[in-house]
Amino acid sequence: MTQELLRVTDLKTEFQRGDEKVYTVNGVSFSLREGETLGIVGESGSGKSVTVHSMLGLLQGAGKVSSGQAIFQNRVDLLQLRRKQLEDIRGRDIGVIFQDPMTSLNPTMRIGNQIMEGMLTHQYASRKKAFERTLDLLHEVGIPEPKARFRNFPFEFSGGMRQRVMIAMAIACEPQLLIADEPTTALDVTVQMQILALMQKLKQDRKMSVLMITHDFGVATNFCDRILVMYGGKVMEAASLDTFIRRPLHPYTIALKSSIIEVGDRHKKLQAIPGMAKVWNAPPHHCPFYERCTFATQQCLKEVPELTQVDDQEDHWLACHHVEEVLKSVG
Template identity: 45%
Template sequence: MSDALLEVKDLKTYFFVEDKIIKSVDGVNFTIKNGETVAIVGESGSGKSITSLSIMGLVPKPNGKIVEGSIKFSGDELVGLPEKKMNKIRGNDIAMIFQEPMTSLNPVFPIGNQITEALLHHQNLRKSEAKKRAVELLKLVGFARAEQIIHEYPHQLSGGMRQRVMIAMAMSCDPKLLIADEPTTALDVTVQAQILELMRDVKKKFNSSILLITHDLGVVAEMADRVLVMYGGQVVEETSVDEIFEKPKHPYTSGLLASIPKIEEERKRLEQIPGTVPSADNFPRGCRFAPRCSKVMPRCTDAPPDLLKVEPDHKVRCFLYELS
């Protein structure tokens, strides 16, 4: 019996805009085991957030569509699942912390109402029970005056407080899988550390798995067990968190790591990857990273490389590692 909680196979999520086909996610494969934290990293436009929205069944319609592939959660297929059945899973078994807590929280409803909504919908609790549970959740995420916070509105809270409210909402139904999309973006360093510590505590308490979407490799080092590096809608490297920092294999991963300032090194200028991520409606014919790669070879521009297993727990999409 598989111990995989989530299995994503050959996922392709495209957007159809006028006469263009935007291949935001183009053949992504990965699994998340029970109790595991998997991070997806990459620049903006690499397909990280669309991957998470595909899992949640929240791909923007009518232009966006999962055109191919499979997403299995606890063995059940989610692709093509009727909206009524997806609603029972979304927010209950799979929950998501979105990037922007200010825009994700409804400005016209008190915090308490927004937390109790999921409890009333999924847990069949009475209003008094749901309110009590909301207070407990707010205390769990670090609010000392939770009884007062439930009556306050999002605009009355700081960014860090709103993010903690989002975590409380996400954990309200004890989900098996928590998807966190850039959970520390726009927060100051001290609050970031608090949010990461809170997510670790919540994971331990509820024995949840986490899919962490981020571009911050410092957050990855703190939180992840395994890492997927995405570029141009594809996974270009997959391995354990220790391997990704100690022995990165894909030139893109190496470039990302080289761009991080290190306290033990004196450098006048940080490394940078030249160019930008290619448009998802006009990818290069060969390797999608070839136009920016320092190790590009003639064959890189002719055909796309496959994702190869180069070690028992290390995969890389690069001709440098193709077996002869």
């Protein structure tokens, strides 16, 4: 069995807003094995990106991690590292692809120099070696005429090509873990599939682990081995891809899948989830999905359900008080 590369335990993140605290991540736990792709799925505001930013020390403004662990390589807690130590790991052992390459790339710096920057900081002392490696990377991620394109600025590339540049930057130092935060946002469907295919090939060639953050179920099911569903800052369900597709059990996951168009199923009726996505203004004392759930009872209002294993299935975990009722409803 492959070893664990990352284990996050009871991660909690809060933001100060005036005199009150907003809890955006509330007790998130998960693990990622070597060579595995884990997808964190959820709608906007569910806490997906904040979870990753918390681990990497990239929280903005008044955000802070209030508790938890993020053990990387079975030896270091990312949440306990000083800024310089975390920067060393971020560039060398963990590569990151951010949401919007247009705003993530430096508009005044040639793309070749931006790719070289990480290598000169973490890997090579020689600019010549870094330059040669950059040309190889540009070719590998599918950018034609690498030598000429090296000197281009970000605005001279299309959205898909900018994302390829971001991928080249992220893998430049051969990281063990690649974190992709909404890597296909704002790309058309054809380019999305090209980017996902490229990431899949790079993952296999380098035997990397990938942590994928996405609101798109289609992206997750095309790319991930396991899927984590988040809502209101908490993990609602965690399962292998096969279990997730075949038999999701959390009411939120089921509702999400019911609201998605399936190609070839002309008779399926799409169902909207009633109400609005939850944003916490105080520590929650009940299930975050309570107000929108068709299975909700007074127990859901009084107790926050813990993430527990379902029927001793190794890779299926659920945070719900009414597993038996849900099982009966899905047959």
